Amino acid sequence: MIEQPLLIAEGLSKNYGARIGCRDVSLEVYPGEVLAVVGESGSGKSTLLGLLSTELEASAGRVSYRLRDGRLADLASLGAAEKRLLMRTDWGFVRQNPADGLRMAVSAGGNVGERLMAVGWRHYGHIRDEAIDWLGRVEIAADRVDDDPRAFSGGMRQRLQIARNLVTRPRLVFMDEPTGGLDVSVQARLLDLIRQLVAELGLAVIIVTHDLAVARLLSHRMVVMRHGRVIETGITDQVLDDPREPYTQLLVSSVLAA
Amino acid sequence: MNAHATGAMPEITYNFAYLDEQTKRMIRRAILKAIAVPGYQVPFAAREMPMPYGWGTGGVQVTAAVLGPDDVLKVIDQGADDTTNAVAIRGFFEKTARVATTTSAREATVIQTRHRIPETPLTENQILVYQVPIPEPLRFLEPRETETRQLHALAEYGLMHVKLYEDIARHGHIATTYAYPVEVAGRYVMDPSPIPKFDNPKLDDCPALQLFGAGREKRIYAIPPFTRVRSLDFEDHPFRVQRFAQPCALCAATGVYLDEVILDDKGGRMFVCSDTDYCNERQEAGHRGEMAGEAGRASPSPQPSPLRGEGADGALNLSPTGKGRPEGPGEGTWGVPTTPSSAGDPGSARAAPSGMTK
Numbered sequence: 001m002i003e004q005p006l007l008i009a010e011g012l013s014k015n016y017g018a019r020i021g022c023r024d025v026s027l028e029v030y031p032g033e034v035l036a037v038v039g040e041s042g043s044g045k046s047t048l049l050g051l052l053s054t055e056l057e058a059s060a061g062r063v064s065y066r067l068r069d070g071r072l073a074d075l076a077s078l079g080a081a082e083k084r085l086l087m088r089t090d091w092g093f094v095r096q097n098p099a100d101g102l103r104m105a106v107s108a109g110g111n112v113g114e115r116l117m118a119v120g121w122r123h124y125g126h127i128r129d130e131a132i133d134w135l136g137r138v139e140i141a142a143d144r145v146d147d148d149p150r151a152f153s154g155g156m157r158q159r160l161q162i163a164r165n166l167v168t169r170p171r172l173v174f175m176d177e178p179t180g181g182l183d184v185s186v187q188a189r190l191l192d193l194i195r196q197l198v199a200e201l202g203l204a205v206i207i208v209t210h211d212l213a214v215a216r217l218l219s220h221r222m223v224v225m226r227h228g229r230v231i232e233t234g235i236t237d238q239v240l241d242d243p244r245e246p247y248t249q250l251l252v253s254s255v256l257a258a
Numbered sequence: 259m260n261a262h263a264t265g266a267m268p269e270i271t272y273n274f275a276y277l278d279e280q281t282k283r284m285i286r287r288a289i290l291k292a293i294a295v296p297g298y299q300v301p302f303a304a305r306e307m308p309m310p311y312g313w314g315t316g317g318v319q320v321t322a323a324v325l326g327p328d329d330v331l332k333v334i335d336q337g338a339d340d341t342t343n344a345v346a347i348r349g350f351f352e353k354t355a356r357v358a359t360t361t362s363a364r365e366a367t368v369i370q371t372r373h374r375i376p377e378t379p380l381t382e383n384q385i386l387v388y389q390v391p392i393p394e395p396l397r398f399l400e401p402r403e404t405e406t407r408q409l410h411a412l413a414e415y416g417l418m419h420v421k422l423y424e425d426i427a428r429h430g431h432i433a434t435t436y437a438y439p440v441e442v443a444g445r446y447v448m449d450p451s452p453i454p455k456f457d458n459p460k461l462d463d464c465p466a467l468q469l470f471g472a473g474r475e476k477r478i479y480a481i482p483p484f485t486r487v488r489s490l491d492f493e494d495h496p497f498r499v500q501r502f503a504q505p506c507a508l509c510a511a512t513g514v515y516l517d518e519v520i521l522d523d524k525g526g527r528m529f530v531c532s533d534t535d536y537c538n539e540r541q542e543a544g545h546r547g548e549m550a551g552e553a554g555r556a557s558p559s560p561q562p563s564p565l566r567g568e569g570a571d572g573a574l575n576l577s578p579t580g581k582g583r584p585e586g587p588g589e590g591t592w593g594v595p596t597t598p599s600s601a602g603d604p605g606s607a608r609a610a611p612s613g614m615t616k
Contacts, residue, residue: 081412102422103399110424117423118416124426124492145428 036219092165098157297442315388315473332366337532
């Protein structure tokens with residue numbers, strides 16, 4: 001059986017007035033696949049992620065998503081309630097700045113439990129057990145469950161954000177520079193953790209990064225963007241080892257060898 | 259407002275109940291909408307009232323809109339008829355509407371209240387008007403108004419449970435003791451105004467019409483008579499009201515909400531009904547609490563002890579070791595019963611000062 005794509009984008013464009021955010025982007029994401037979107041700052045990566053996750057409204061084009069019942073739905077046609085349900089159950093969004101994705105005044109357990117309560121969990125003990133279980137999976141000690149994220153280090157906050165998103169077992173997770181602003185050793189551990197969780201849960205991930213090493217480590221396929229357009233797509237190793245476009249060659253050659 | 263200062267000047271005449279007729283119509287339309295959609299916060303064009311925000315401007319406007327010439331008005335503030343807020347608002351309507359006023363919860367047809375529901379059961383012929391400081395139950399979790407409206411519209415109330423979760427995580431039980439969120443008619447989650455959660459069960463299936471007015475926030479909401487009102491909780495941490503270890507010291511009532519009154523600086527204290535009308539009624543009927551003799555007053559407002567600040571031995575003595583204090587930290591039993599606004603609740607996410615109705 002040939003697997004059907006989970007998410008399909010067709011001809012996505014976004015203009016900010018006269019400026020172009022993103023132009024005529026088409027891509028497909030399959031279940032269990034990690035797709036990296038790379039490019040330099042201002043190339044339209046984050047705009048594309050916003051469009052795919054329906055946080056931004058597209059100027060043209062459309063995004064379709066295969067719901068759990070197998071139906072392929074145009075996201076623009078979903079009602080607000082349906083869309084929000086999708087976002088808090090079937091999707092996750094890991095942001096670059098954990099403060100944007102977490103409730104900083106709410107304990108770690110409350111942060112992880114929020115999605116569970118939103119889908120109707122009403123048993124404190126069960127919610128807490130599930131939260132502790134998830135904190136363990138992202139390597140946060142169980143005795144930190146009642147601390148709020150302000151008491152956490154940058155790496156811990158990012159891991160907490162991941163736990164908060166994965167607790168409802170989403171099928172698709174958007175990540176916007178999840179390792180940005182972390183030092184290299186913390187970054188390495190986080191990447192390891194993400195890779196492990198992705199494999200374990202069979203997640204599909206769309207990850208935006210400017211760091212080609214992150215893309216190399218995590219992604220199966222990648223998309224290279226420049227000036228709002230996709231200029232090259234392909235299997236990650238193929239694109240990185242044998243880049244076709246001059247711009248991609250430049251990107252790859254500008255990576256500092258450690 | 260010196261009553262004697264009118265000698266040289268023509269007496270000011272007010273439209274009935276202060277507000278002009280168009281304004282009252284506007285408010286009535288908001289009230290009708292609020293009744294039609296129980297628990298939904300209806301925006302309305304709140305007017306400036308001749309009192310500061312936080313003193314019941316919302317409640318006063320709702321009262322003004324529902325008051326008729328034959329109505330009998332009662333105003334209570336934290337259960338008492340004789341506190342500044344209650345006296346001032348009662349005086350306001352005596353002057354501007356010339357309606358009859360009373361302190362009796364039985365005789366009143368309209369009761370404006372701040373932070374309590376009378377102990378005397380209400381009837382179908384009564385309207386209870388609440389003064390509301392912050393109408394949005396989700397406010398301290400979600401500061402954006404656009405977002406909270408969306409959450410209400412989609413009935414996404416997971417966030418409200420996050421607050422209760424935090425309470426249990428921090429205190430071992432749901433430590434929210436006032437302004438305890440309720441679900442009205444199976445749909446909207448509503449802030450019942452800062453009434454103690456002790457009063458929450460009285461909201462449910464109440465024969466009287468309950469109206470809520472928030473002046474600064476410009477919102478009106480309502481619970482129609484005989485509406486199902488459920489306090490939010492967890493399956494393993496069900497909603498419970500405060501319990502008091504002893505009866506009222508003046509009227510020996512049990513199963514009522516008690517205020518703690520500190521008598522001296524040596525730990526002396528008494529617990530008396532917060533509802534003064536109810537307490538007086540019982541005392542007139544011959545009920546006597548254990549301190550009724552010593553206090554020797556019909557009104558539960560004991561004189562402070564002559565010893566203040568320092569104990570008789572000259573040492574500072576502030577240790578709270580009164581014998582009447584409710585015991586047991588268990589869920590539902592209140593460690594220290596305070597009236598909702600007097601201390602601010604350490605376990606509550608609600609930041610007391612600026613938003614509190616006085």
